[in-house]
Each structure stands twice: as structure tokens, then as C-alpha cells.
């Protein structure tokens with residue numbers, strides 16, 4: 229249940245790739261793996277949170293980047309531990 233939601237909450241993830249330029253990018257830093265995993269986690273917990281893929285969230289030097297919208301926390305240097313934090317924050321926000 230990651231694309232059909234009645235909740236205004238969503239998770240925005242960066243799918244920008246700059247592998248040939250030598251510049252840091254979220255995909256170059258492994259974000260596709262983290263995106264796949266967090267989609268699995270959202271589905272496993274049956275959270276009504278769509279995952280929205282965007283090309284660059286403007287924090288390239290701190291990627292991988294994920295952001296809770298609207299107006300939520302920006303998670304930088306995402307890793308597998310961060311994914312648990314994101315899920316916890318989404319659950320907390322869903323209860324508000």
C-alpha cells in the first residue's frame with residue numbers, strides 16, 4: 229500500500245544519479261537499495277504512506293536523502309539504521 233493513500237503524509241526519496249561526473253549523488257550512494265527496503269518496510273507495516281521518487285532534493289553532498297512531506301524531517305546519509313528511524317517517525321506522525 230505505497231501508492232494509494234488517504235494520508236497527506238508521504239515519503240519523498242531522491243533517485244538522482246551522477247555516476248559519470250564524479251559528484252556525489254543519492255543513487256551513487258546506494259539509495260535505490262534503501263528505497264527498495266523502505267518500500268518493503270512500509271508495506272510490511274501496512275502504512276498508508278506513498279513513496280514519491282524525485283530527481284534531487286538539493287542535499288546531494290549529504291545523500292542518500294529521504295524526506296517526510298509535507299514539512300517533515302529530512303534524513304541525510306540514509307542507511308539501514310536510518311530506515312528504522314524513518315518508519316518510527318512515520319508511525320508517530322500518523323498518530324497525530
Ligand code: FES
Nearest residue numbers: 242254285287288
Ligand atoms: S542527488 Fe540526492 S539530493 Fe541531490
